[in-house]
Amino acid sequence: MRKTTVLIVEDSVSIGQQLKVEIEETLGISALVAESYKAAEKIMEERSEDIFLAILDLLLPDALENEIVDLAMSYDLPSVIFTSNLDDLVRSKAFSKNILDFVVKDRHAISNIASLLKWLQSNVGKKILVVDDSKSVRTMVSSRLASSKLEVLSACNGLEALQIVEDNPDLSMVITDYEMPEMDGLELVKRLRMRFSREELAIIGMSHVENKALTSKFLKSGASDFLSKPFEAEELITRVRINLESLDHVQKLKGLSEFKSTFLGMMAHDLKTPIGGISAISTLLRRELNSDLNGEHLEMLDVIYKESKDMNMLVGDLLDISAIEQGKLNLVKAEYKISELILRSLSLHRFSARDKGIELETRLDIDNAPSIKVDAQRFLQVVNNLVANALEYSPSGSTVVIKLISSSDGLVVSVKDQGPGLPEGTHKTGLGLTISKKIVEAHGGDIWLENNKCEGLTSSFSVPVV
Structure with missing residues (x-):
């Protein structure tokens, strides 16, 4: 069942309504607003199966001790905390309960929430592979990523990971530990880069090893990023988001470039015929009416012919550019x-x-x-x-x-x-x-x-x- 509703728990009527309008108009997702713990509880009880994300204000008239977070977790709802109080203690307690992220109540709050929701929407259907010989680490990382709407696969070493990659060539990201039996993380990264470019697959390395050179080794081997263990859940999600958004950005630019090349080719092809016609007609008029035209008129025809010839050369250049950018420059050597x-x-x-x-x-x-x-x-x-x-x-x-x-x-x-x-x-x-x-x-x-x-x-x- 596809979840299509966002629950906004916010005691400020104006803020709640602003969020609702932004989410519904910009993202096309329906939003429900609850102004108290009791109202939120009723919605969760009736609609939890339909809730894509819960946006939670920590301080409510009938719940001053963050009880709303525990309520959302009891229904296993992916949740974002929406608060003006972001001290280390609040942050630590919230992330220990598997919340997705924080959004601070400031002038950018509504656009930040919209951006986060857009990212979560884009994650649906994306696959991430977590590779670590520690089952507890695989479980923790997988749980956090699954809450971000990602499809998570896991492997206990590099060899197993390569087999999973073979079966799932549409992976968006691989997160790999360094020290593992059978094949370590560095070798895995090198093998992956032999098959996938940085524009096709993001790779994040991670390790407990106290070796400052290890980060550089991972990056030089082809990793996109590196995490030092132990890491906070917030850092994990932030780095995953940055790398996935970069990947999306590159793919969008690639798509726009392909569209531009196709459009140029179509436009140039359509222009070639009328320009050729202008050139041919100017030549015919110059030959047939030569004796009936004065010098100024003949000069005009010469200008028409020259300009149409130049335009035809430009159209040829556009066709060449289109073919080259689409990888259709075939050389006969x-x-x-x-x-x-x-x-x-x-x-x-x-x-x-x-x-x-x-x-x-x-x-x-x-x-x-x-x-x-x-x-x-x-x-x-x-x-x-x-x-x-x-x-x-x-x-x-x-x-x-x-x-x-x-x-x-x-x-x-x-x-x-x-x-x-x-x-x-x-x-x-x-x-x-x-x-x-x-x-x-x-x-x-x-x-x-x-x-x-x-x-x-x-x-x-x-x-x-x-």
């Missing part, structure tokens, strides 16, 4: 002489370079240049992008130098212009360079910019030799 590919690219740019009065200078060791294994179309896309950028920002009368350099890591292609360079502090490099970076990295290489405002910009990328 073959062996090529790198110098031949570079010369093929430059043949496309010599006309635009001549029109701008820019010299293209090549420094390629054509005879000795080794072969590389690349996707020729994608490789040319990178070279074309770097050369086109250099020509766009270079002044008339300048020189763009294309070099091929051998290095210990492979071959480096560099394009140096004599333009203004990137303004200091800017990170704006455009879609073309973003795409180029992804293509180069997919080939196992790297791409970088060297900025010199006095001498221009050098754009370079490396590719491994076959």
